[in-house]
Structure formats: structure tokens, C-alpha cells
Amino acid sequence: MVRRVSELLAERATESFLGRTEEIAILLRMLETDGDLAVMHVHGAAGIGKSSLLEVYAAQARAQGATVVRLDCRVIEPTPRGFTHELASAIGHGAEEANEIADRLSQIGGRVVLTLDTYEVLHLLDTWLRLAFIPSLGDNVKVVLAGREPPNPAWNVAPEWQGWFGVLSLGPLNDDEAIDVLMRAGVSEPDSIRINRVARGHPLALKLAASTVAQRPELDLEEVAIPTVVRELTRLYLADVDDPMTRRGIEASSVVRRTTQSLLGAMLADAVPHDLYERLGALPILEYGRDGLIMHDAVREAVAAALKASDPARYQDYRRSAWRQLRSEASAAAIADLWRYTADMLYIVENLTIREAFFPSGGQHLAVEPALMEDEGPIMAITRRHDGPRAAEVIEDWWERTPHAFHVVRDKDRSVVGFYCMLDSDQIPRASLEYDPIAAAWMAHLDDVPAPERQRVLFLRRWLCKDGGETPSPVQAACWLDIKRVYMELRPNLRRVYVAVRDLPTYAPVAQELGISPIDNAHRKLDGALYHSAVLDLGPGSVDGWLTGLVATELGVEEDGVLDVGARELVVGGHRVGLNKLEFGVMRHLYEREGRAVSRADLVENVWGYDYQGGSNVVDVVVRSLRKKLGESASVVQTVRGVGYRFRGA
Structure with a gap:
């Protein structure tokens, strides 16, 4: 009897995977014609076996005739654009339109399964998936989300999801399953029983123990928490790696999100990148991903923590070398590939203010959603509670003019507990500014210091929590997380964000850390309260360039050849060099179009302000002066034969 390859693959996957029979059965029941569940959220601690479960489930679903599409969220830009x-x-x-792709997904098979692994990194996209994309799928499509954290309560309490959404919590393997795992890995039954008393059925701990016990038959761990067991097993595993270069490769891999041959070459100058990459790929603690080798999170955290404690200088050297390599690669990356470098930079950042703003740790218990018309009452009640009557009238006016600019924060009971209002400067009628002195001050500043053409500017007009107002709180954090989603959606064209706060002492340290600068002549009083205005200028590199600069500051790395627009100075070799009006104009015009060839005619028109007639060498004279001031970094201003010039960051 001829058997289908899908059946053989399902058998092989099942044979190498032990336990979880009940969980797999629950997932397979989603495929039944009378099954109501459309979405299942699988969650469990790091190393508990979520990815392995999805792999086996996918194989068995295919064997039953379903079409399975698997996505790894680690390589997805957390925006609708990136996901689609x-x-x-x-x-x-x-197609790139979400509705078209949803239709196509529904048509690729009679029964379709979409799995999203490592879902915790898609916090920024959770609301869009819940409210927009998944509801647009056909009823023949089942979605399985798998991540560390439990689902946002909005999935469970929203009336439209009742009966359509399920939760599957993964715990440790039972004793029989755990012992079977160890014995199949070559560990004797007595040792398997002894080890599992400590590993307690945790799949990652079992895997590490199986790799370690052959060299250490005396392995003995105290009855401690699983994270401690994983750390200790990781330490023992590394101690048994005989080759020094492989050990250094493991250390270097622990400080980056993904390991590539180019990063290995940058961090380990004496390594043969291809050879080391292959050796690392053969280790049980790393696996091949689409963008490079991925070290298991729990192991990576253990290795990085040990390295930072034992040799902080080497730890910093790895991070600095990785930063330089990533910056170089990102400068030449296509827009579609920028996200992977953004995520790489965010991983290097240790500043919790920055990391939590994009990749929050812990579960998200609040949902941020576009405001509905019935949310006007709660929004205005919150505003009047914390702001004066004149300030509340301004917010009410914005609601009447631009309700789409408002997002609300909902708690587990779906009550509005906060909101923010953010406007696109290009979509604000000038007449509406007469009623809002703060937005008018921002627009005046924008007129005085215009953003480059085709660059977007946002006005974050107000954000408030029901109970705490402006005070930092989980509600405020939820607002800022959603605002970062907008940042990602608008990159690489987002240039500036204007904000206003009353409680300046609370926010000033964080603002300074993030590069947010006060606008002294834009502070305004409403109802006797002073609202302090500030602006975040992300620079010509938009969000990615801003993050690169923040990481550079944290690492103590100097970005040579960077133009300080505010000071009208070059930053070269740690020194500042002043520029005259024409030098600054030419440098800024090139700098803000990094990587693009700019004609002499374009420079003359935009810097000198008149039409280029040809034959004039005014541009060349200024460029020669700029290159002289740039010194060893002069090569950042490149000549494009027959066209003009191009700025290419060092």
C-alpha cells in the first residue's frame, strides 16, 4: 500500500516527540467540521516545548488533510505591513493588502491552519490581529498563537470572541514522559529518575541534562527553581565544551538576537566565520532560523549573565562589535529588511526604558484600541478629572474634528481606563489651531524648523490615565507601547514627535535619556497650569537611526561623521566642527537623503534657492570645504559621476 509522504512525516515527528498527547488532541479537534474554536492561544514558560508542540501538531494536521502555514514571529516586523x-x-x-491576503489564505485549502510561534514578540500587533485581520479570515481557517505569556484579557472578555477563542496552558511533562525523554537520549533509567527529580519535567532542562550527564555522571543539583536549574545546567554544559573558539562563539551568540556569519566575524576577529557557524549550528542549544542561528532564550540569558559577571569587558566588546556590524549592514538594507536590524539593535540595548517600550516583558493585561463613538463620554470624563475646563474643551474639539486620532485603553472588563490623542501634522487644518494654543505653538515651531520633504510629523496632543492622569502607570505604559507601534508603521518616514506634559520633573529624566528636547518658546498655560512642550527629532534615519544612536550612547561608541542638526556642527572623531550656512545646507540636504544620489541642480535649488543653470561650481566648492572639515571621514560625501553627490554613513 502506497502511503503519503505527509503521513510518514507526521509519524517521524510524532516518534521523536514525547508526551503532550492531550494537548495535541485538543488542537486537532479545532479541525473538526463542528468545532467552534477559531483561535487557540498556547502559552507556557521558556523551554516548556511550545515550538516542538506546534511542529508535531502541524505534521499531524497535514496528515489529516489540512493546509498548514507556519510563521515565526521573531522575523516579522510588528506592523500590519510587516505581517502581511x-x-x-x-x-x-x-498581494500586500491585508484583505486580499486573508482571502487568499482562506482559499489555499479546505481546512487551513495558521500558526504564529514566539507570539510574545508581537505585542505591538495583538490588537490589530484581534480586531482586524483574524476576523477577516474565512471560517475554514484556524489560528494557533504560541508564546510565553497568557493572552490579553480582551480575547476572553470581548463578546464577539465568546466561544471562538480558547487557551491552552503548557506545563511540565509528567514523570513517565520526562524519564522516557532522558532514556531515549541515552541516559540510564536510574540517572533519568534522579535527574528528573530536579528537572521536574521541564523539557529544556531535560535536554540540557541529557547533553551534560554523559560527561558528568555525578551530576547533582539541589531542589531549586527551574530557571536556576537551567542556568546551572547551562554552566555545566559550557564547561564541557573543549574547543575555546566554540566556547567564545557561544558567548558571542548570547549577546545578539540572532547569530550570523558576518556577526561572528565582527565579534571574533580570529575566527573562521563559516566554520564556527557550522559548529555552533550542530550544538543542541542553538537552532537554525531563517535569519541565522537562534539560541534558546533561557540559555542565552544564562550565558550572557555569566559572561557579564565574569568578564564585563569582553561582554561589552562583543556588543560594540555587533553594533558596528549591524549599523553597517542596516545602512545598505532594503526597507523590507530594516526590521531585522531594528530588532537586532533593540536586543543590544540594555536600557529598560527603551526595550520595554518595544518589547515589554510580562503579560499585557490592558488592550489599546481605536476609540469608538461611544467612548467619547469616558474620554471626556477622564480629561475633566485631571485637566481644567479650557483644556478639556480643547480635547473635546479635537474629538469632534478628528475622532480617529483617539485610542483608548481598556481593562479586563472592557472599561475605558485611559486614552491618548495623536495627530498627523499634515492632516491638521490650520483653522483648527486657533482653538488649541499648544498645537499652534508646535505648528509654529515646525514652520520655523521645517521637517524634510516627505517626512512625517506627529503631535501627541494628550495622554491620560483614569486614576493617575499623567503619572507613570500600567495604563501609561500601554499607551506608549501602542504609540511605538505607530512609530514602526511610519518608519522610515517618521521624523518628529511633539509632546506636552504638565508634570515635567517626572518625565524630564526619561525624556533626556531618549533624546526628547524642550521647546522653550512653546510652553503654554491653560486654566493656570503650565504645559511644557518638547520634541523628539528622530533624525534622517528615522526610528532606526534614532535607536542606533541610543545604543551607541549606551555603549560609549562615537558615531563619526554625524551631523548635529540642532548645533549646525559636524561630529568628527569625538570633536565638533562648526559649519557656515552653505556648508550646513549642503551637508543637511545630503545627510537627510542618505544613500541617494543628489544632483547639483537639486542642491542649488534647495540650498541656494535658485534654478541651476549649469556651468557653476558653487556646489563643488562647498563640498571641497566640507570634506576638508570632515578630515578622515571625508569619504562619507561621495561623488556620483555625472550626477552630483551622495552621503553614505561611515
Whole structure:
């Protein structure tokens, strides 16, 4: 009897995977014709076996005739654009519109399963998936989300999801399953029983123990928490790695999000990158991903913590070398590939203010959603509670003019507990500014210091928590997390964000850390209260360039050849060099179009302010002066033969 390859693959996956029979059965029941569940959220601690479970489930679902599409959230830009691009690539569809891709996904099979692994990194996209994308799928599509954290309560309490959404919590393997795992790895039954008393069925701890016990038959761990067991097993595993270069490769891999040959070459100058990459890929603690080798999170945290404690200088050297390599690669990356470098930079950052703003740790218990018309009452009640009557009238006016600019924060009971209002400067009628002195001051500043053409500017007009107002709180954190989602959606065209706060002492330290600068002549009083205005200028590199600069500051790395727009100075070799009006104009025009060839005619028109007639060498004279001031960094201003010039960051 001829058997299908899908059946053989399912058998092989099942044979190498032990336990979880009940969980797999629950997932397979989603495929039944009378099954109501459309979405299942699988969650469990790091190393508990979520990815392995999805792999086996996918194989068995295919064996039952379902079409399975698997996405790894670690490689997805957390924006609708990034998600739809990744899904379109996975199903071989050229469309980029979410509705078209949803339709196509529904048509690729009679029963379709979409799995999203490592879902915790898609916090920024959770609301869009819940409110927009998943509801647009056909009823023949089942979605499985797998991540560390439990689902946002909005999935469970929203009336429209009742009966359609399920939760599957993964715990440790039972004793029989755990002992079977160890014995199949070559550990004797007595040792398997002894080890499992400590590992307690935790799959990652079992895997590490199986790799270590052969060299250490005396392995003995105290009855401690699983994270401690994983750390200790990781330490023992590394101690048994005989080759010094492999050990250094493991250490270097622990400080980056993904390990590539180019990063290995940058961090370990004496390594043969290809050879080391292959050796690392053969280790049980790393696995091949689409963008490089991925070290298991729990192991990576253990290795990095040990390295930082034992040799902080080497730890910093790895991070600095990785930063330089990533900056170089990002400068030449296509827009579609920028996200991976953004995520890489965010991983290097240790500043919790920055990391939590994009990748929050812990579960998210609040949902941020576009405001509905019935949310006007709660929004205005919150505003009047914390702001004066004149300030509340301004917010009410913005609601009447631009309700789409408002987002609300909902708690587990779906009550509005906060909101923010953010406007696109290009979509604000000038007449509406007469009623809002703060937004008018921002627009005046924007007129005085205009953003480059085609660059976007946002006015974050107000954000408030029901109970705490402006005071930092989980509600405020939820607002800022959603605002970072907007940052990601608008990159690489987002240039500035204007904000206003009353409680300046609370926010000033964080603002300074993030590069947010006060606008002294834009502070305004409403109802006797002073609202302090500030602006975050992300620079010509938009969000990615801003993050690169923040990491550079944290690492103590100097970015040579960077233009300080505010000071009208070059920053070269740690020194500042002043520029005259024409030098600054030419440098800024090139700098803000990094990587693009700019014609002499374009420079003359935008810097000198008149039409280029040809034959004039005014541009060349200024460029020669700039290169002289740039010194050893002069090569950042490149000549494009027959066209003009191009700025290429060092």
C-alpha cells in the first residue's frame, strides 16, 4: 500500500516527540467540521516545548488533510505591513493588502491552519490581529498563537470572541514522559529518575541534562527553581565544551538576537566565520532560523549573565562589535529588511526604558484600541478629572474634528481606563489651531524648523490615565507601547514627535535619556497650569537611526561623521566642527537623503534657492570645504559621476 509522504512525516515527528498527547488532541479537534474554536492561544514558560508542540501538531494536521502555514514571529516586523508581507511570502501570494491576503489564505485549502510561534514578540500587533485581520479570515481557517505569556484579557472578555477563542496552558511533562525523554537520549533509567527529580519535567532542562550527564555522571543539583536549574545546567554544559573558539562563539551568540556569519566575524576577529557557524549550528542549544542561528532564550540569558559577571569587558566588546556590524549592514538594507536590524539593535540595548517600550516583558493585561463613538463620554470624563475646563474643551474639539486620532485603553472588563490623542501634522487644518494654543505653538515651531520633504510629523496632543492622569502607570505604559507601534508603521518616514506634559520633573529624566528636547518658546498655560512642550527629532534615519544612536550612547561608541542638526556642527572623531550656512545646507540636504544620489541642480535649488543653470561650481566648492572639515571621514560625501553627490554613513 502506497502511503503519503505527509503521513510518514507526521509519524517521524510524532516518534521523536514525547508526551503532550492531550494537548495535541485538543488542537486537532479545532479541525473538526463542528468545532467552534477559531483561535487557540498556547502559552507556557521558556523551554516548556511550545515550538516542538506546534511542529508535531502541524505534521499531524497535514496528515489529516489540512493546509498548514507556519510563521515565526521573531522575523516579522510588528506592523500590519510587516505581517502581511511575511504571510504573503509564506503562501506565495504577491498581494500586500491585508484583505486580499486573508482571502487568499482562506482559499489555499479546505481546512487551513495558521500558526504564529514566539507570539510574545508581537505585542505591538495583538490588537490589530484581534480586531482586524483574524476576523477577516474565512471560517475554514484556524489560528494557533504560541508564546510565553497568557493572552490579553480582551480575547476572553470581548463578546464577539465568546466561544471562538480558547487557551491552552503548557506545563511540565509528567514523570513517565520526562524519564522516557532522558532514556531515549541515552541516559540510564536510574540517572533519568534522579535527574528528573530536579528537572521536574521541564523539557529544556531535560535536554540540557541529557547533553551534560554523559560527561558528568555525578551530576547533582539541589531542589531549586527551574530557571536556576537551567542556568546551572547551562554552566555545566559550557564547561564541557573543549574547543575555546566554540566556547567564545557561544558567548558571542548570547549577546545578539540572532547569530550570523558576518556577526561572528565582527565579534571574533580570529575566527573562521563559516566554520564556527557550522559548529555552533550542530550544538543542541542553538537552532537554525531563517535569519541565522537562534539560541534558546533561557540559555542565552544564562550565558550572557555569566559572561557579564565574569568578564564585563569582553561582554561589552562583543556588543560594540555587533553594533558596528549591524549599523553597517542596516545602512545598505532594503526597507523590507530594516526590521531585522531594528530588532537586532533593540536586543543590544540594555536600557529598560527603551526595550520595554518595544518589547515589554510580562503579560499585557490592558488592550489599546481605536476609540469608538461611544467612548467619547469616558474620554471626556477622564480629561475633566485631571485637566481644567479650557483644556478639556480643547480635547473635546479635537474629538469632534478628528475622532480617529483617539485610542483608548481598556481593562479586563472592557472599561475605558485611559486614552491618548495623536495627530498627523499634515492632516491638521490650520483653522483648527486657533482653538488649541499648544498645537499652534508646535505648528509654529515646525514652520520655523521645517521637517524634510516627505517626512512625517506627529503631535501627541494628550495622554491620560483614569486614576493617575499623567503619572507613570500600567495604563501609561500601554499607551506608549501602542504609540511605538505607530512609530514602526511610519518608519522610515517618521521624523518628529511633539509632546506636552504638565508634570515635567517626572518625565524630564526619561525624556533626556531618549533624546526628547524642550521647546522653550512653546510652553503654554491653560486654566493656570503650565504645559511644557518638547520634541523628539528622530533624525534622517528615522526610528532606526534614532535607536542606533541610543545604543551607541549606551555603549560609549562615537558615531563619526554625524551631523548635529540642532548645533549646525559636524561630529568628527569625538570633536565638533562648526559649519557656515552653505556648508550646513549642503551637508543637511545630503545627510537627510542618505544613500541617494543628489544632483547639483537639486542642491542649488534647495540650498541656494535658485534654478541651476549649469556651468557653476558653487556646489563643488562647498563640498571641497566640507570634506576638508570632515578630515578622515571625508569619504562619507561621495561623488556620483555625472550626477552630483551622495552621503553614505561611515
